[in-house]
Amino acid sequence: QKEVEQNSGPLSVPEGAIASLNCTYSDRGSQSFFWYRQYSGKSPELIMFIYSNGDKEDGRFTAQLNKASQYVSLLIRDSQPSDSATYLCAVGPGGSYIPTFGRGTSLIVHP
């Protein structure tokens, strides 16, 4: 049973702070890792993906992957109220890239 675990939150941070979202996975053979953002009542949209150990930066977002510890995280710098959403972690197993989704972490950025 492949599992992807996220703290459901909500994670509440003040505007301008760094939000740190974490995700652990059970399948050591996982090859690809994704972060999707989902606003309330909307569909998920891909914001980051990472395939190799280490950090990957894109604007205010940084994805961090540690395969040895089986966790992936998403850092959002200078958090804005518009970042308030649910963030879904998705992990793709080796041999097939159909991702398994975690249940999501709700992020609230308050002014």
Next chain:
Amino acid sequence: NAGVTQTPKFQVLKTGQSMTLQCAQDMNHNSMYWYRQDPGMGLRLIYYSASEGTTDKGEVPNGYNVSRLNKREFSLRLESAAPSQTSVYFCASSDYSRSGRISGELFFGEGSRLTVL
């Protein structure tokens, strides 16, 4: 560019009724998916089609059937709806990665909100 289009956006059914959710993508993607999303449960894969002409079961296929009509269209059918199928349904598509495998970079439709009474 419409991306992934789902119809209908809202539907109310009575137990035992049947219906089909339609999905079409205009990105020339090879792979298409149907997910359901329930509160606190995340996204669960119902069925997927890796390429035109193929379909496979996902995590929660019971009570559903699918048809990959052509490369653009992938429909989901509920033959006899049950209250447990009340959910938000998302269709998604993706292309192959450079390695030739299914890419996990999914593009989602706006969702179809289904209520079964």
